[in-house]
């Protein structure tokens with residue numbers, strides 16, 4: 049029997065609402081899938097370490113790496129096991145955070161991620177999506193690996209944000225007041241992307257706005273609408289992701305970004321996303337971009353505190369075709385680097401940090 053409540057037949061309200069279904073409450077989901085003390089330590093240590101890197105107290109490089117999106121939790125966990133092992137071996141130079149993205153902002157239309165449509169078939173089983181997402185996050189934390197998520201829907205964070213050490217606001221929402229307000233209340237550092245047209249000032253403005261207190265509407269643990277007042281998030285930062293016009297990871301753009309941040313009275317630091325506009329969405333370009341960044345890092349370039357990579361078990365991407373089996377470990381959104389290429393790229397970045405350290409020690 050369906051619990052779905054038929055939409056109002058009222059001729060004034062809900063004219064475009066076809067269906068309203070019950071949503072599990074954040075408290076209920078957390079009760080079913082609680083964060084253990086050990087997992088909470090991974091989350092908070094991860095947040096503290098990322099903040100220390102952003103503020104220059106830790107000279108490692110932050111690397112946010114993982115699939116463009118999670119569509120198969122089993123494949124994501126297989127990837128996480130490999131990454132957790134590698135993260136340990138390069139842990140002196142890199143703070144690796146796994147990219148575990150469940151929400152996809154689309155340019156027009158398309159699959160919007162595991163939470164929205166976990167069966168990938170337009171059945172939109174959101175409660176199931178939330179459960180799968182939270183369970184996967186807990187499984188990854190059990191490996192000792194901190195995670196990073198993009199926050200897109202303003203209600204979703206209540207269900208998963210206690211598991212997240214680094215958050216992102218994407219290029220399509222960096223200018224949105226709703227997402228700036230949300231960032232101001234989130235408990236972890238938030239990377240905010242430049243606009244899809246390449247506008248970096250939008251991200252700088254977002255970092256400034258998210259650093260302040262806001263009052264807005266949201267939901268409580270019990271799932272009731274409420275008025276929230278935030279304190280402002282001091283750990284927001286810019287992510288340079290290039291644009292449809294081309295890359296923006298060159299030294300001149302990083303220096304200009306630092307000037308924009310300083311003029312706004314904000315800390316001068318940024319992460320470079322080696323994918324998206326910086327790779328022209330060609331996954332084979334990501335190691336090249338990361339290699340160039342590594343050389344500049346080793347040479348002591350200032351301001352660059354982190355790198356993002358889109359990577360999965362198998363390189364490239366595939367389309368979802370009804371009735372056909374998907375290739376295990378390959379992206380169904382943007383093309384990703386292979387595991388092998390990821391491993392060598394992370395070692396290159398780790399080597400650059402070691403060389404920078406050696407040069408600084410004289």
Ligand SMILES: O=C[C@H](O)[C@H](O)COP(=O)(O)O
Nearest residue numbers: 152153154155156158381382
């Ligand atoms: O990172 C993923 C995509 O670049 C982003 O969600 C936009 O995708 P689309 O342009 O294919 O909709």
Ligand SMILES: C=C(OP(=O)(O)O)C(=O)O
Nearest residue numbers: 153218219220241289324
């Ligand atoms: C959607 C993403 O990126 P952007 O917002 O830069 O397009 C992403 O990182 O998944």
